[in-house]
Amino acid sequence: MKKRQITGQNMYQSLVNLMNANSSIWSGNPIISAVVSTLVSLLGLLNLAGTNQKNSTKGITQTKAQARSALILMALAHSAAGMAYAANAGNNTLRVQSKLTESKLNRASDVDFADICMALYTLLNPLAGSLNNFGANAATLLAFKNAILAYQPVSQTPKTARAIHRANTTNVAAQITSIDTLVKEQLDTLMVQYKTTNVDFYNAYMGLRHAATTPRHLKTVSMFLHIKTSSGVALENADIKLTSTKGAKRNKFSKADGSMRFARLKPATYTITVSLPGYTTQTQTITANAPQKLTINFVMVAGTGGGTTTGTTTPPATA
Numbered sequence: 001m002k003k004r005q006i007t008g009q010n011m012y013q014s015l016v017n018l019m020n021a022n023s024s025i026w027s028g029n030p031i032i033s034a035v036v037s038t039l040v041s042l043l044g045l046l047n048l049a050g051t052n053q054k055n056s057t058k059g060i061t062q063t064k065a066q067a068r069s070a071l072i073l074m075a076l077a078h079s080a081a082g083m084a085y086a087a088n089a090g091n092n093t094l095r096v097q098s099k100l101t102e103s104k105l106n107r108a109s110d111v112d113f114a115d116i117c118m119a120l121y122t123l124l125n126p127l128a129g130s131l132n133n134f135g136a137n138a139a140t141l142l143a144f145k146n147a148i149l150a151y152q153p154v155s156q157t158p159k160t161a162r163a164i165h166r167a168n169t170t171n172v173a174a175q176i177t178s179i180d181t182l183v184k185e186q187l188d189t190l191m192v193q194y195k196t197t198n199v200d201f202y203n204a205y206m207g208l209r210h211a212a213t214t215p216r217h218l219k220t221v222s223m224f225l226h227i228k229t230s231s232g233v234a235l236e237n238a239d240i241k242l243t244s245t246k247g248a249k250r251n252k253f254s255k256a257d258g259s260m261r262f263a264r265l266k267p268a269t270y271t272i273t274v275s276l277p278g279y280t281t282q283t284q285t286i287t288a289n290a291p292q293k294l295t296i297n298f299v300m301v302a303g304t305g306g307g308t309t310t311g312t313t314t315p316p317a318t319a
């Protein structure tokens with residue numbers, strides 16, 4: 001599989017792990033249960049297709065190369081024997097017909113290579129009894145013939161393997177498309193119902209989903225904050241302070257729609273404090289162990305004093 005496909009495969013597995021770890025939240029919903037079950041089945045098919053794709057050509061090309069190298073050595077040995085015999089007998093025609101070079105054999109296609117070897121065997125086999133003193137005999141010629149016959153199917157094996165590999169590659173792409181469709185069109189929309197009722201679960205899910213679409217060059221954490229009241233009213237000019245265990249310090253104010261974004265953060269544990277006159281100060285602790293995009297909601301309650309909300313993200317399997 002390509003790097004992008006492997007990243008997607010790891011993300012799907014992380015989604016399954018996350019859903020299983022939080023099954024108490026959604027197991028009572030038969031629709032989500034069915035979607036997760038389908039996701040697990042499709043992921044199993046993807047894993048199988050990936051394994052088949054990886055193994056379809058493993059070692060085959062090397063086997064063919066070894067067989068060809070061995071046959072070249074046999075062909076050159078019998079060519080030398082035929083030429084030596086022809087020179088001794090004064091048969092210039094036989095000497096020319098027996099002559100083979102390693103470069104000619106290496107350049108020949110698989111079909112031509114086998115034909116060249118068989119032509120040499122056919123030429124020399126009737127002379128087997130006369131070649132004993134020149135480095136060949138009936139036994140070596142028989143071994144030469146058997147090697148030619150054995151090479152012919154081996155030479156076709158890589159072509160067959162490549163066809164199987166292409167089929168498995170197509171299967172991998174099809175499985176990924178099926179899972180993408182299932183997750184985007186069903187699971188993503190079903191998870192929205194937990195955006196306010198199970199914030200940590202929802203944020204962990206979205207963290208995995210955002211990580212899968214993050215550009216390859218992105219090596220940082222991004223946080224998208226939404227500051228609202230319990231009734232959904234956006235709060236502007238909320239004072240947002242961010243600190244991390246690695247020494248980062250940021251201070252921003254929410255926009256008119258209650259949003260604010262922190263970008264280019266290193267993976268770390270972050271403490272985010274939001275305050276606004278007339279509302280209770282809220283604090284969240286977020287642990288982001290890998291590059292990803294996070295959506296974080298702050299629900300501000302009217303009053304004074306402080307409040308603390310603690311959340312831990314689930315990092316993706318691969319960054």
